[in-house]
Amino acid sequence: MQGKPVKFIAVAAGDTSGEAASYAAQTKMAMPIFADSLGLMEKRYGMQISLKNIYQFRVIDPEGKVAAYVGGAAEIDKVLAKAKEPWKYKGEKYDAKLDPVLDLFEWGQYAQGMKLLTPLRKSTSKALAAEANKLYDVIKTEGEEWKSEADKVAEAEPIKAYDLYAKVATVFAGDPLGKSVAEPLKKLTANKAVSAELAARKAYSVIDATLSKTPAAQKAAAVKFCQDVAKKYAGTPTAEKAAALAKEIGG
Numbered sequence: 001m002q003g004k005p006v007k008f009i010a011v012a013a014g015d016t017s018g019e020a021a022s023y024a025a026q027t028k029m030a031m032p033i034f035a036d037s038l039g040l041m042e043k044r045y046g047m048q049i050s051l052k053n054i055y056q057f058r059v060i061d062p063e064g065k066v067a068a069y070v071g072g073a074a075e076i077d078k079v080l081a082k083a084k085e086p087w088k089y090k091g092e093k094y095d096a097k098l099d100p101v102l103d104l105f106e107w108g109q110y111a112q113g114m115k116l117l118t119p120l121r122k123s124t125s126k127a128l129a130a131e132a133n134k135l136y137d138v139i140k141t142e143g144e145e146w147k148s149e150a151d152k153v154a155e156a157e158p159i160k161a162y163d164l165y166a167k168v169a170t171v172f173a174g175d176p177l178g179k180s181v182a183e184p185l186k187k188l189t190a191n192k193a194v195s196a197e198l199a200a201r202k203a204y205s206v207i208d209a210t211l212s213k214t215p216a217a218q219k220a221a222a223v224k225f226c227q228d229v230a231k232k233y234a235g236t237p238t239a240e241k242a243a244a245l246a247k248e249i250g251g
Contacts, residue, residue, distance in 0.1 A: 005086045005106070006076060009034060011041045013049040017212040035212035038219055038249055089138065095131040105139065110171045114139070143168050143177055154184065159197050159237065162188045193236075200233035204242055223250040 001008075010033040012020035017035040024033055034041065042048055045066060047056045057071030061079050068075040080086060089105050098120065104113030117139075120132035150164035165181040165188065172178030188194050207226060214222050226246035233239040 001073070001076060004076075004080060005083070006080070007107070011036050013042055014039060014216065016215055020212075037212060037214055038216060038222065040248060043248065089135070092138075094135060095128050097128055098131060098135060101132075101135065110139070110167070114171050140172070140175075140177060143172055147177070147181060150181070150184070154188065158188055158191045158194050162191075162194050162197075196233060197236045197238060200229065200236040200238035200242075203229045203233065204238050207242070207245070219249060 008031045010020075010024075010029060010031050012023065012033050012035050014037065015023070015035055016037045020033045020035040023029070036042065045056075045058045047053075047058075049056065057069065058066050059068035059071060059075055059079055061067040062083055067079045067082075085091075087106065089102050094102060098117075101113050101116045101120070104110075104116065117132055117136060121129055121136055123129040123132065146164045147168050150161040150168070153164075154161040162185065165185045168181045169178050169185060189198070207222075207229070211222065223246045226242045226249065230239045230243035230246060233242075
């Protein structure tokens with residue numbers, strides 16, 4: 001699948017992040033691993049791993065739906081064939097030195113991609129610098145669209161607007177475009193709905209940081225923590241997310 005818009009992700013069923021990391025080191029597994037200590041992925045994708053069923057495959061399409069239950073090349077190629085635009089940025093030819101940057105942008109990792117792109121825009125190689133700036137202009141146009149969308153929904157959907165402005169500020173840090181959203185970000189931070197959501201996200205970040213380290217024996221504690229976040233920040237999108245996770249874990 002090299003060169004194709006495909007990512008392989010391992011799911012360590014029933015393992016904590018520490019156990020998954022140890023396994024990866026021992027086997028030299030060359031793919032990211034999701035530590036599924038509480039069996040969430042098994043529930044979501046309709047499987048149960050045991051000694052009688054050592055591994056399973058699920059091919060997920062661009063919309064996040066299960067497209068195949070066998071992970072062979074033929075099945076993956078069928079899913080790829082249905083994709084209208086397999087590449088968003090790699091369709092254009094750029095200098096090979098920009099490949100790592102393009103890969104990050106393709107998978108939505110804009111901030112990381114911009115960090116790699118910035119020094120290349122000032123490369124001593126005029127050809128490379130020109131290519132890097134050409135790519136930057138493409139991403140900047142997209143950033144301007146994020147800002148424009150945020151401007152439109154700032155009153156009706158302040159949380160969505162905040163996220164879009166924050167994305168612009170992060171990706172284009174130090175750039176005039178990034179600086180242009182400082183004031184609207186400051187204004188939205190004072191909005192009650194936004195401030196409540198940000199507080200909820202801060203609390204929920206603890207769940208994100210510890211869930212993969214939580215052994216099955218501590219499932220009840222994980223459920224209670226999620227429920228507490230949902231109760232304390234009721235009415236926020238993240239509270240709903242925490243409540244749904246509590247139900248799923250306790251399932």
